[in-house]
Amino acid sequence: MQKIKGTLIPIGGNEDKGIEADEMYTLEFIDEGILYHVVKEAGGIDAEIVVIPTASSIPVEVGENYLTAFTTLGCNNVTVLDIRSKEDSEKENSIELIKNADCVMFSGGDQSKITDKISGTTIHTILVDRYKNEKGFVIAGTSAGAMAMAKEMIAGGSASESFIKGAVNMYKGLGLIPELIIDTHFIKRGRFGRISEAVAQFPKLIGIGLAEDTGLIIKNNHFEIIGSGMVIIFDGRKIKHNNHSVLKEGTPMSLTNLKTHILSNGDRFNIKNKKIEVLPIEAPFI
Template sequence: MMIPKGKLISIGGNEDKGTEPEPLFTQKNNLNFFELQILSRIMHECGGHDAHIEVITSASSIPEEVGQNYLDAFGKLHCTNVRIMDIRNREDAQNPEMIERIRNCDGVMFSGGNQLRLSSIFGGTQFLEIITERYFHEDGFVIAGTSAGAMAMSNTMIYQGSSSEALLKGEVKITTGLAFMRDVIIDSHFVKRGRFGRLTQAVAANPSCIGIGLGEDTGVLVTEGRYMEAIGSGLVIIIDGHHIRHTNIADLKEGSPISIENIIVHVLAKGNCFDLKERKFYVEGVTQNR
């Protein structure tokens, strides 16, 4: 498989008005997606203060407010070459102006909201083909995403699932994401919303995939499609199902409890790294250990 030359930055998000509500969890009604520390890292990886960054607000139900929030946040970092792509349907995604802008930017940022909007709007479009092509072939091209924008990065994508009943068969719904990464499943708001069971069920049903649970104000920087560094203030939870010896998930009726033997869990804090291909944890940068 081709080694990507670009970089991915997946962020666990923060509670906000533009994110789909989840039962039993209170929405804070604010637009603080993540601290400026992570936003600064995105700016740096895109090329610095003069980087041309396109923010894609398609996942959000309030794209104008979300877009303005990003302009304000990047502005605090003196990064002003930031534009908002207000793409609300597949027709918008085929607009020649949008195609031209995506060909010429240094990086893209997918906002939070509903990840199913992202897969249904961009799946199979030239817009997505260009982003994917640039990610695989251009040094320095960055794809970032927070919350829904992070979850949509993988080929296998959770689009629905109760946290409280997540280890009952059928409670977690999976579809195909934007497929910048394969053999991973990404979940966001992971610690605060108690989504351990949700990601565990997804991995049990797809044990070739590694689960990546992103806490809020926390993310991962992925290089070469495999070397993952934890960034931000919280935790990244890795759920590895490659060595599962037993699970009853295939034989159960809907709504029945799932059993799983020998699933492996790693917890990463800022600066810790993980090699997705070798499935190895590193206390410090992977490059220092190669």
């Protein structure tokens, strides 16, 4: 596994954006919220942050929400890059923004829009190169923006189907973290079945189910959990029975010896050797 110098921060969606009127909540957002961690990893409030709302059906409103959130955190250099076509990904202004950014933040929405409009373009090449080779460079993404980080990307599928072949649609993502398959809004939307099928299709990969307002800081082949919810890890490397390849679409599946872990704030996972470091019970909340 190549030693990667940059940082990824996938987020499970619906992260706190500091818009609560109550001062207590605003202070918690500034001191502990996920976007605070994004800013910190990018170098602080003077970092050049580029928000890409491509996945959203309302990109202007979403971009404004992030401008407000990062401004609340004290950030001075935040730009919204509204990419709506592959041609936009090849524009000189787009390329320069990505070349100079300390952090690129992908919004939620439809992850297929990100890959359709960015995958294979010049800015995609720059993102991958900078992530691999530049220490301190951050790529963050919430919901769709998190799912698009994978190589084998969940593009959609039914969460109501318990464990049915064909309940998940897979597509090629941006390939930033090929060892993982990422799903988001995981607890609230009951997505156990579809990530289980994704892992059944790609048992050598680790499935990650991110709850809302929960994320990972991925660097140096490790990740640490941040935020208020849980992360469920699906390790299918030692599956003993997997009938995905022989079943017809719409047929209930069976899968045995799928290992799962439930982690929360401060816990760590080694992507290379698949080992877990759980925060001691007596440790303070991070």
